[in-house]
Every structure is written in structure tokens, then in C-alpha cells.
Amino acid sequence: MKIESLYTYPIKSTKGILLNEVNVREIGFENDRYFGIANSLNEIITARENPKLLKLEPEINNEYLKVVYENKSVNFPLESKFNDLKTSLFKKEVSVKVIDNEINNWLTEILKTESKLVKINLKNLREKNNTKISLSDSCPIHLITKESVEALNEKLAIPIEINRFRANIIISGAKAFEERNWKKIIIGECEFKVVSDTVRCSLITINPENGNKDKKQEPLRTLAKEFKSNGKVSFGIYLVPTKIGLIKKSDSLIIKTEA
Numbered sequence: 001m002k003i004e005s006l007y008t009y010p011i012k013s014t015k016g017i018l019l020n021e022v023n024v025r026e027i028g029f030e031n032d033r034y035f036g037i038a039n040s041l042n043e044i045i046t047a048r049e050n051p052k053l054l055k056l057e058p059e060i061n062n063e064y065l066k067v068v069y070e071n072k073s074v075n076f077p078l079e080s081k082f083n084d085l086k087t088s089l090f091k092k093e094v095s096v097k098v099i100d101n102e103i104n105n106w107l108t109e110i111l112k113t114e115s116k117l118v119k120i121n122l123k124n125l126r127e128k129n130n131t132k133i134s135l136s137d138s139c140p141i142h143l144i145t146k147e148s149v150e151a152l153n154e155k156l157a158i159p160i161e162i163n164r165f166r167a168n169i170i171i172s173g174a175k176a177f178e179e180r181n182w183k184k185i186i187i188g189e190c191e192f193k194v195v196s197d198t199v200r201c202s203l204i205t206i207n208p209e210n211g212n213k214d215k216k217q218e219p220l221r222t223l224a225k226e227f228k229s230n231g232k233v234s235f236g237i238y239l240v241p242t243k244i245g246l247i248k249k250s251d252s253l254i255i256k257t258e259a
Contacts, residue, residue, distance in 0.1 A: 001173035003187070003249050004146050009166065010065065011117075012036040012135045013047040014056040015208070016166065021248040024190045024241050027125065027132050028140030029168055031060055036089070036096070036135045037107060040114040044089040044096075044135065048203050051211035052111055067103070074106040082119055089135065095124040129195050131240045139238035142198055143169040143179065148235070151176035155222050164204050164219070167236060171253070179237050183259045188251035191243035193259075197227070197234035204235075 007016035008029045013036075023030040036044040037053065047053040059066040059075075066075035082097030096118040107115035125132040133140055144167040153159035162170060169187075171179070185192045200223060205214045224233045 001171055001253050001255065003169065003247075003251060003253065004172040005170040006247070006249055007166075007168055007170075008032040009168075010035055010058045010060045011053075011056065011067070012044065013053040013203075014058055014067075015054065016163070017058065017060070019249070021246060023246055024141075024244045026140075026241060026244060027134050028136060028241070032140075032168065033135040034120050035065065036087075036118050037111070038085075038087050038096075038098070038116050038118050042085065042087045044087050044094065044118065045115075046203065047206060047211075048201065050111055050113070051206050051213070054206065054208040054211055056110070067106075069110050072106075072110070074103050076101050076103050084121070085118060087118060089126075090137075092126075094126055094135075095121045097121055129238070129240065138199070139195060140241060141169065141192065141239040142167045142236055143171065143185075143239055144198075144236035145174040145176070145179050146170060146172040147174050147176040148179065152219055152222065152235070155226075156219055158218070160219055161208075163208060165236060166203075169239075181257050182237065182255055184256040185239065186254035186256075187247045189243070189245040190241060190247050192239040193242050194237050195240050196238050198236035198238050200233045200235050 006019040006022055008031050009016045010031045012033045038044050057068040064075045064077055066073060080099050080101055082099050085096050085098040087094050087096050098116055098118050104116040120134050128138045144165050149162045182194050205217050205220050223235050227234050
């Protein structure tokens with residue numbers, strides 16, 4: 001087995017950035033879901049509500065965050081002044097920082113609704129599965145395998161791309177769905193505990209290339225036939241870092257099926 005791809009998603013529900021290496025923090029990949037977009041009600045929105053988010057392409061370095069949409073772009077210094085703001089995500093209060101910058105006007109114009117860029121408050125983070133997280137749905141890191149997606153595609157009338165699942169780590173060389181039995185993963189100098197299967201929602205029915213929803217609710221509908229338990233559909237696994245550091249695409253993998 002090997003690492004096929006590493007991704008970080010700086011702004012929640014927008015495009016990911018393909019990486020060769022990444023620092024792993026307690027809350028996940030560095031910069032992953034550190035930013036989000038809030039509406040006029042101070043609710044952090046996702047592509048479930050506005051699929052156009054999936055077409056926003058962030059770029060980030062040590063100094064700037066840049067956002068590209070078609071032939072338009074905007075950027076701002078990461079050291080910009082942020083003010084405290086109480087927002088909500090999935091109807092639960094989240095403490096964030098909000099920037100007063102032209103990027104908010106730009107986002108409002110692109111998304112056709114009042115929008116503002118927010119950033120996680122590192123001093124007041126959310127907590128799920130007994131671990132602190134950024135603006136990710138419920139866990140610091142999401143992993144899927146190439147083989148599981150290929151096996152799913154064999155059941156679909158129209159195959160989907162692997163980026164539909166917005167994973168941080170994509171593994172190849174595994175048996176389809178064997179990740180459901182993994183308990184611990186060691187990658188380079190980092191270690192991860194598998195805490196649960198990844199619960200899927202309607203977001204995976206949206207084509208990230210055009211923002212269109214699948215009329216037959218695929219691949220969620222097919223997954224529900226195979227991997228539905230207690231009313232929830234799952235695909236992929238969630239990880240919590242237990243030893244942080246740097247991981248590289250070229251790093252070796254050790255998989256353990258016992259805790």
C-alpha cells in the first residue's frame with residue numbers, strides 16, 4: 001500500500017489543494033478547514049446550501065490566502081486584523097474570527113448572497129470525538145482508498161471521481177473496503193487512531209466540477225444499500241492524530257487492525 005494523494009481544504013466546502021507533504025497538527029492537516037464562509041445570519045455555510053462553493057479555488061502560503069473563481073481572484077494577507085465573532089455550524093455555536101476586508105465584498109458578488117470570510121479561533125476550538133477540530137464536520141482527518149472508490153464505481157451507472165469524497169488522505173494498494181477494519185495507521189513520523197467510519201451526506205451527490213446535484217441521489221443511494229447502519233450511510237474512515245509531525249506522499253505505511 002502507498003499514499004496516492006494528500007489534500008488540504010483551507011476554506012470549508014471549497015476546492016482542495018494537492019500536496020506532496022503536510023504538517024499534521026492535533027486538529028488535523030495544517031490549514032485544513034481553518035477558514036469558512038458565513039452568511040448574513042452568521043451561519044457558516046457549506047456546499048449543501050450553496051454548491052457554487054465547490055468551484056472556489058483557494059491557494060495558501062505563509063503570507064497570503066488567495067481565492068480564484070473562473071477568471072476572477074482576490075487575496076489578502078494572513079496577518080490581517082480579525083475580530084471575534086459568534087457563528088453557528090450545523091446549528092451549534094462556533095467561536096471564530098472575521099476579517100473586515102474586500103474579500104467579503106468579492107465573495108458576496110460571486111455567491112450572490114451576503115458573505116464573509118471567517119477563521120477558526122485557535123483559543124476556542126470546537127470539540128468532537130473527544131478531540132479538538134477546525135471547521136471539519138466531525139473529525140480532524142478523513143481517509144479513503146482508491147480501491148473502495150473503484151469498487152463503488154462498478155455499481156454505478158455513471159462513475160464518479162474520487163475527489164467527490166473530499167478526503168485528506170487517499171491510499172492505493174488496499175483491498176476494497178478493508179479500511180473499515182483498520183484501527184491504527186502509522187505514516188512516516190505520525191500516528192493516527194481510527195475513530196469511526198465517515199458518515200456521508202447529500203454533499204457527495206453534487207458534482208464538484210459543475211455544482212449540479214445527481215437527480216438519482218448517487219452515489220449516496222447505492223452506498224445506502226451497502227453501508228447503512230442506524231439510519232446513517234458511511235464510506236471512508238475518520239482519523240485522529242495521536243503523534244503529530246510531517247508526512248510526505250513518499251512515506252511508508254503501517255496498518256494495524258488491533259488497537
